[in-house]
Amino acid sequence: MLAARKPSGKLNTEMFDDVPVLQRKWQAALRPGERLPRYEDVMLGSLGRLADHIVLLKDNNNVLEVSRAGRYVQKWLGDDRWDIPVTALSPDCATALGEAAACAVANGRPYLSAAHCVRDGVVQTYDVLAMPTSSRWGSTLIGAYVNERAPSYNLLDAIFSATDEGVLSLAAIRDSEARPFDFQIVHHNQGASRLLKVPSTGLLWRRLSAGGNLLCSPEVVERLLAVVSSGNRDQFEIDSDDRNLKLGATAFGDILSLTVSDVTALKRREASFRLLFDNNPMPMWVFDAETTGFLSVNDAAVQHYGYSRATFLRMKLQEIWPRDEWVSHSEALQQIGEAYHSSGNWRHLKADGSEIHVLTFGRRVVFEGRDGYLVAVVDITERRKAEARIAYMAHHDGLTNLPNRESYQDRLRQALEHGQSGSNRVAVLCVDLDLFKNVNDSFGHPMGDRLLRLVADRLRSQVRGNNLAARLGGDEFAVILASEVSPNEVSDFSARLIKILSASYDIDGIEVVIGASIGVALSPGDGSTTEELMRNADMALYRAKSDGGGVHRFFEREMDRLAQKRRDMELDLRRAFANGEFELHYQPLVDIAADRISGFESLLRWRHPEKGMISPADFIPVAEDIGLIVSLGEWVLREACTEAAKWPDAIKVAVNLSPVQFRSRNLVQAVISALAHSGLSPLRLELEITESLFLAETEANLAILHQLRGLGISISMDDFGTGYSSLSYLRSFPFDKIKIDRSFVKDIAERPDCVAIVRAISGLGRSLNITTTAEGVETIDQLDWLRAEGCNEVQGFLFSAARPAADVEALLSKFGALASQAA
CATH class of the missing domain: 3.30.450.20 (PAS domain)
Incomplete structure (x- = not known):
């Protein structure tokens, strides 16, 4: 029986309506394609009085915490603090909340449990409804509703009212x-x-x-x-x-x-005792205070322990105690007075040899003229299992059942300590799944979750003995090879693991194919602490991913140097933006038919005060990773629009957009602000995107593109032809321009396949009334081919490299003169 505080003696008769109301509210908030409803849709607003009965639980690094609690729940908990671990509460309330929350998270839906509570002799039944929700930060929040189901009653009052x-x-x-x-x-x-x-x-x-x-x-x-x-x-x-x-x-x-x-009236008194003792559903017995022999046992004790009544009455207390608790049991017996109630749990032996965990409550009595103790037993074995389950969940991933990050770090620390004492090498493998995001995007997160469980099964099949496989989060796993291993053995294991994880998965008849990349660090050479090894293995994984994935790479000191170089670049980038070290250069876009400049593509340049010009290929990815590209992109928009406002009205300006700018959800306002600040007509602004924009949040990104196009701005698809699904993107959005990637232009005079691709793209453009622009034009021969294939526009070193804003006027004059000569 679970012990818990009773906040008040008043029964809330509306309880029977509250649970279905909350269940319907949870179900109504569940959106199509989502595993859990959002926290805001379930827990915020319109709760009214129910808010007093709700405690909000959150998972903070696999530790269940009380985030918020209503007044009623605070009384029930006997604690009005927030942001404390559930384990800081009294064990009875912690167990009730923890078990309900665990079941709700495991089932992925509301879970209603009943807690039969006893404290200070008062019995109360509580309903606990745990409702799992998702949060905007990616974690799971559980709202638990607590209320009384039926009036409480006092055990002593019940006993006294039944006695003669x-x-x-x-x-x-x-x-x-x-x-x-x-x-x-x-x-x-x-x-x-x-x-x-x-x-x-x-x-x-x-x-x-x-x-x-x-x-x-x-x-x-x-x-x-x-x-x-x-x-x-x-x-x-x-x-x-x-x-x-x-x-x-x-x-x-x-x-x-x-x-x-x-x-x-001894017989009548004995009848009263039998009513309370023999027919009580709680196991009870009377034992002799001097000999510890059983004097009487009730039916519940006979049934629960499995001994016959005759056997019980021939036994002594020691015979139901595990041998390793004989001393502690005997010491407890010597200390009891008129009444006894165990502060901790004991273990008892049943007739079949199995053990149960119990709490005992005793009172000295005179039974048939003999001094003895009347004992009531509460079996808390299931409660202990629930506590063990909570402890297990604290160290294991709820989805895959693999050890979690905390457990992984503890095991790695132990392996390193053991390795140092025995001079053994420990290998750390960081495993990342290739193409996993595509599975989530194509089939939804439930399919992704099932795939992660299958991956975990394959890992378990390969990692045995003293070794350990764990899930660190998302699609990132890790392996510890704690046995003595050589680099060759680790290499062979990594290659075999990649092959096993990359084999196709059959999920409900759907063949799912992913890959795996592995980064390896070995102690003691690559580090002697958990932090060093995990950091270095992660660097090696980054190299494996950079090399195309599907491979394993060992950590090398050069990786650390490159990581430091990257960290230095991050610091330099933030300082450069603050110090105004960025500038825009402009490369002309040439209309083939008119032989004139139709616009300029603005290209970002970084002039470092010590290192000189730094390639955009080096700093743009870093700026995207650290989020600086959003502020930097807004600066580029304002600068390009301001400069273009100085040009002739027929000349456009093209600005490249990063997918990261779309995630900020402030892009449309930034564009409008740049146009308003510069006075540039929206018809003269062209925004270039790449197809990577469509790999996530497609509907939201398409909505933004439509808003921009509704302003009169032209939208261009950059690097067309390099992605695997470019044609589907032309159906998704009515682009104004598609730019043929320079990789097809480079070899157009020598390779028929490049000619065929350019011809196909140009044909698409004509059919869809979309302008086609070829990038990377460097020779007259390439220009002739592109003109023959029907391209509308070109850009490249044949005409001009990207030049500072001060050179734009000269370029326009030069091409104007050339056009006049051609005419």
């Missing part, structure tokens, strides 16, 4: 000199009414001085007054015409607890 013995509470009444002189009955059970032969209405709130029952005799009142005055206990008997009653009195300040027993 009378129980009364008397309040002492004092005179002006603070001396007690009378009593008022403030509580009693039915047993007291029956034994005193007075209706309940004739006892409750009645003063003893008013007479009317056996307790009102002067002798009894005198004894009770002595108990209140001295604070000592007293036990005595009173006689009536047909009975002998035994009274036991205990004072708690001015409150007197009085028990009344009919010692002449």
